[in-house]
Amino acid sequence: MNYLLYILVMLEIYTLLALSANQKVGMSGLLSFAQAVFYGMGAYVTAIFITKFGFSYWLALPVAILTCVLVALLFSFIAGKVRELYFSLATLALQVIFFSIVFNWTSITGGADGIRKISHPAIFGFEINTPSSFAVFGGFWVLVVLLFYGWFLKTPISRMIKATRDDQIAVLSLGKNPNYYKRISIILSAIIAGIAGSLYATYSAYIDPTSFNLDESILILSIVLIGGAGRIIGPITGALIYILLPKLLEFIQMPDNIAANIRMIIFGVLLVLIVRFKPKGIFGKYLIQ
Amino acid sequence: METAIQILFNSFVSGLLLSLVAIGFTYIFRVTKVFHLAHGGIYIAGAFSCWWMLAKTNNWFASIAFAIAVVSILIYLIEKTIYLPLNKKQSNQSISFIASTGLYVITINVLALFLGNDKKVFNSSISGSYDYGSIIFTKVQLFQSMIAMLSIASFSIYLKITKSNLTLQAVSDNETMSKVFGINTEKARVNVFIVGSILASISAILKMLEFGMDLQHGMSITLTASVVIVLVSRLDIGLCVLFSILLTILQSTIELYLNPQWKEGITFLILLLVILFRTEGIISYNLRKDRL
Numbered sequence: 001m002n003y004l005l006y007i008l009v010m011l012e013i014y015t016l017l018a019l020s021a022n023q024k025v026g027m028s029g030l031l032s033f034a035q036a037v038f039y040g041m042g043a044y045v046t047a048i049f050i051t052k053f054g055f056s057y058w059l060a061l062p063v064a065i066l067t068c069v070l071v072a073l074l075f076s077f078i079a080g081k082v083r084e085l086y087f088s089l090a091t092l093a094l095q096v097i098f099f100s101i102v103f104n105w106t107s108i109t110g111g112a113d114g115i116r117k118i119s120h121p122a123i124f125g126f127e128i129n130t131p132s133s134f135a136v137f138g139g140f141w142v143l144v145v146l147l148f149y150g151w152f153l154k155t156p157i158s159r160m161i162k163a164t165r166d167d168q169i170a171v172l173s174l175g176k177n178p179n180y181y182k183r184i185s186i187i188l189s190a191i192i193a194g195i196a197g198s199l200y201a202t203y204s205a206y207i208d209p210t211s212f213n214l215d216e217s218i219l220i221l222s223i224v225l226i227g228g229a230g231r232i233i234g235p236i237t238g239a240l241i242y243i244l245l246p247k248l249l250e251f252i253q254m255p256d257n258i259a260a261n262i263r264m265i266i267f268g269v270l271l272v273l274i275v276r277f278k279p280k281g282i283f284g285k286y287l288i289q
Numbered sequence: 290m291e292t293a294i295q296i297l298f299n300s301f302v303s304g305l306l307l308s309l310v311a312i313g314f315t316y317i318f319r320v321t322k323v324f325h326l327a328h329g330g331i332y333i334a335g336a337f338s339c340w341w342m343l344a345k346t347n348n349w350f351a352s353i354a355f356a357i358a359v360v361s362i363l364i365y366l367i368e369k370t371i372y373l374p375l376n377k378k379q380s381n382q383s384i385s386f387i388a389s390t391g392l393y394v395i396t397i398n399v400l401a402l403f404l405g406n407d408k409k410v411f412n413s414s415i416s417g418s419y420d421y422g423s424i425i426f427t428k429v430q431l432f433q434s435m436i437a438m439l440s441i442a443s444f445s446i447y448l449k450i451t452k453s454n455l456t457l458q459a460v461s462d463n464e465t466m467s468k469v470f471g472i473n474t475e476k477a478r479v480n481v482f483i484v485g486s487i488l489a490s491i492s493a494i495l496k497m498l499e500f501g502m503d504l505q506h507g508m509s510i511t512l513t514a515s516v517v518i519v520l521v522s523r524l525d526i527g528l529c530v531l532f533s534i535l536l537t538i539l540q541s542t543i544e545l546y547l548n549p550q551w552k553e554g555i556t557f558l559i560l561l562l563v564i565l566f567r568t569e570g571i572i573s574y575n576l577r578k579d580r581l
Contacts (some may be wrong), residue, residue, distance in 0.1 A: 031383045085382040090564045100554025200486050218390055257352040264398040271391030275384055
């Protein structure tokens, strides 16, 4: 039972991450290889403020979100300067720089050893420390984000974000600043990823840099592209495929020692097939350009 | 002084090995427009297949020939089944970049599945060193630099004899116009992929002679080579070699004065600054703004 709850919590975390990446990739057309930066930023800032400064989760979370927003502003500066492949390369560089910082700044981040003993969140004196309570807590955040999108996608700002994605020159001709809408999208994406990171840090009670490296960014991006970018159902489907794939491998009695590699091979093959034959992804609406 | 000479020599050797990867990567990127991240997977495939064959036959010649055959067939299949169809559909660079990322993930995990995740080491028969005071030149390093220089020279001569450089430059500048003028662009693409992959596998085998190799090294060296691509921004072997050596000198200096782990961060900081403030590269033709 605990294992199933663990799967559920991971599904919730990856759903949040996929939704955050979808905001950038699917809604704004910004192919970012640095989604794990915001995920890691959320996790590290939460962990540092809880373990070193004695903050509660509810105080550490806004600090984590604020930090993510500040880094998102740097990203939006990059998005304003370069486009397409060069934007992707710039984000890839930022991902490597971020990993280098968390790996080497040992006095703050704990370096390769990471940060241990991150305390769990509590609501009205009730500590969220069991798998079932975390599953509910994770579900709460997914619901909050989904409800937010239920509202946000109907707003004019959301339509302008998509318009910027589809035709930047048309947006300029309307007298609007495309970079402003890109900035909003990047900040929104950073906030959701920061929440996912914060949830992950308090759930696992231990974080280290390997959870936030380039491989993780590639994985998050793949989840969105396989599920389909530009719609809410796409990233959720992608996260479901990624999380449930190991269960399928268990079902066909795949030995544990090769299951991880098989999972990544299947994921890689899916990514290549999707790009080759169904570039919009399973449920996607937007074709990466 | 002696430390400086030692660093320069070590950087020179590492720079030559990096330049083999960077030359291939640069030619592939400029000619095909594919940001071929799977180059890292090809690099590892070359080294691991050579290691596997050597363990079976104990014959260096057969092992190197086998590695070259493996990477050539692998990249041929990738080009024909993935990259070329995407190119014909006029997919943009981001699409091929994503496909390449998927191919890298597949290659590395297939290798891990069949050959294991552990570090692979050659039982090299080249050992010993030449010592001048406290400066050490190992025989492996001298062998590496000799073979690397020979490979670079061979590639340059190949381009000169076949007059390929002009063809590749034409395809790089405008593929459609190249077709109009009778250039077989598909053949040019396949050639550049195969030659680039062979250069990468030679570099990988040479690197493996000294320290052995794990699966993660492919991504690391490919990312460093991508910095050279952005810095150089043109088809020029000499500049690729020069920038590769300069980059490894910088990395060695960082290793000496800071934690070795900072070297990738600082290398990519340079990449980021170049992308942001001089997207057309440090030494390059001026790109039109709409190509940025």
